[in-house]
Amino acid sequence: MSNENNTTQATETAQFPSNVLPKNIDKLTxxxxxxxxxxxxxxxxxxxESPYTRAYELSRTEFNRYPDPQPESVINAYSAYVGLSAKQVVMTRGADEGIELLVRTFCTPSQDSIALFAPTYGMYKVTADTHNVAINALSQEVLQQSDVSDIVAQIGDSKLVFICNPNNPTGAMVSTQKIAAIATQLQDKAIVVVDEAYIEFCPEQSAVSLINDFNNLVVLRTLSKAFALAGLRTGFTLASEALLAPFRKVLAPYPVASVVADIAAQALSTSNxxxxxxxxxxxxxxxxxxxxxxxxxxxxxxxxxxxxxxxxxxxxxxxxxxxxxxxxxxxxxxxxxxxxxxxxxxxxxxxxxxxxxxxxxxxxxxxx
Structure with missing residues (x-):
């Protein structure tokens, strides 16, 4: 068989039946x-990524048992670090899993939308597209310069509102006062999600202090940046116990590997x-x-x-x-x-x- 025929055959094999693949996935970038x-x-x-590295040692060598779905040592350490109760913290595979679980938990496909402020982190859009959830793409200028009533009006009936704070890739910040005002006007209408992947570089501007005041506020965190553990893929979703109750329903049975929990617990020690x-x-x-x-x-x-x-x-x-x-x-x-x-x-x-x-x-x- 000629090389040309081999190429044609490989191309035909690579094609996937269009009647099986959902249209939103077929069009997904x-x-x-x-x-x-x-x-x-x-x-x-x-x-x-952080330029710093640190050596960690594993405390266990046997892996025939499933891990703790939410390792107590890590949850307790992180809740102490952010000043929340353990029931307000869920550990995820990076903050990205938190984004995905929020969309999957609170948005109805082909019906709901999320709001974001572009340019911003691309995974909000990709996650919404994956779950056939519409995108209400507002601008960073609207978020930074408009008053809260105007912002809320443009958010409309979007179910989730993603605010990357500091924003990637612009570094722009929204004050906690403005976030609180937005959450107030969206009470019983939408969930405000504040992505604080970079907040350790400006910790005084964190929205974590607002969680006990708002049951429609979520803060996403990660160990990938300031904690120099990008390779560990460890994140946290922080919110009221009531908001996290349905969120926990859609968690994978064992989302946190034993080795990941071991290293994360060490990273959250007082000295580290x-x-x-x-x-x-x-x-x-x-x-x-x-x-x-x-x-x-x-x-x-x-x-x-x-x-x-x-x-x-x-x-x-x-x-x-x-x-x-x-x-x-x-x-x-x-x-x-x-x-x-x-x-x-x-x-x-x-x-x-x-x-x-x-x-x-x-x-x-x-x-x-």
């Missing part, structure tokens, strides 16, 4: 994570939390230094101010990104506000950020 892009490099600043906060202080200082370099660079058109362990900027010429790849420097390009010359740089170590400075200097020198 999957989320493109930083690690899904097959890139090569030596300095990785594209996924908002102190260490995490010290590292956050260092990264925030490095971020300030990077922002100054970017603002002084002739190759940069605009630098967005905001919180989180990243800086988002607009380049004068997006070919500068190719130059970075050629140097082994991997950062995250974006299309924002209809323009494709945006770049997000994760805050790495001092040595890693020196590579960014060298790249910026090379761009400036070439233009002289």
């Amino acid at each position: 999957a989320y493109s994570s930083a690690k899904s892009e097959k890139l090569t490099g030596t300095t990785w600043l594209n996924a908002n 939390i102190v260490s995490m906060r010290r590292q956050v202080g260092i990264l925030n200082a490095l971020k300030q230094r990077l922002s100054q370099w970017l603002q002084q660079s002739a190759a940069v058109n605009k630098v967005l101010s905001g919180e989180g362990n990243f800086v988002t900027l607009q380049l004068h010429d997006k070919s500068a990104i190719t130059r970075a790849y050629e140097r082994g420097l991997v950062m995250r390009p974006f299309t924002l506000y209809g323009q494709d010359n945006w770049l997000r740089i994760s805050i790495g170590s001092e040595q890693e950020l020196s590579e960014v400075k060298a790249w910026l200097d090379s761009l400036t020198n070439d233009n002289q």
Whole structure:
């Protein structure tokens, strides 16, 4: 059989019966994570990962028994960390599972919608599309600049309202006062979901303090960023006990692996939390230094101010990104506000950020 026939046969085999695949899945555009892009490099600043590592030891070596669905040691440690009761905390496989479970629990497919404020984290849209839930796409400008009554009017009858705070990729923040006002006006109408993946970099702005006042407020958290455990895939959904009751119904039977619970419990020890906060202080200082370099660079058109362990900027010429790849420097390009010359740089170590400075200097020198 010829190579051409082999190719044709492979193509026909790869096709899936259209009458079996739901239309919303057939049309779905999957989320493109930083690690899904097959890139090569030596300095990785594209996924908002921490540059810090820590050694952990497993306390058990036998895995023939199923794990505790909600490991008590982790739940108690995290509830103490955030100042809530254990009944207000659910451990998930990253904050992403929390997003998925909220949509699956509270939204009726082909009937309900979620509201989001673009540009923002892409998994809100992908999750809604996956579950055939409509999307009410509002803008960050509406969230940041409009008064609460106008925001609520534009939210309309959306069942879930996702607020990424700090926002990825812009770093913008919404005050807890504004979140409280939105939750107040949406009482008995919608659930406000505050995604605080990056909140350890500005902990004084957390909405966790509002949970005991609102039964329609959810806060999502993760150990992936400041706790430097992106590879562990550990997140937490925080809310009132009443709100979490139906949420718990749709949890997988054993969502947390024993080894994950073991490491998470160690990460939440008092000494490790102190260490995490010290590292956050260092990264925030490095971020300030990077922002100054970017603002002084002739190759940069605009630098967005905001919180989180990243800086988002607009380049004068997006070919500068190719130059970075050629140097082994991997950062995250974006299309924002209809323009494709945006770049997000994760805050790495001092040595890693020196590579960014060298790249910026090379761009400036070439233009002289």
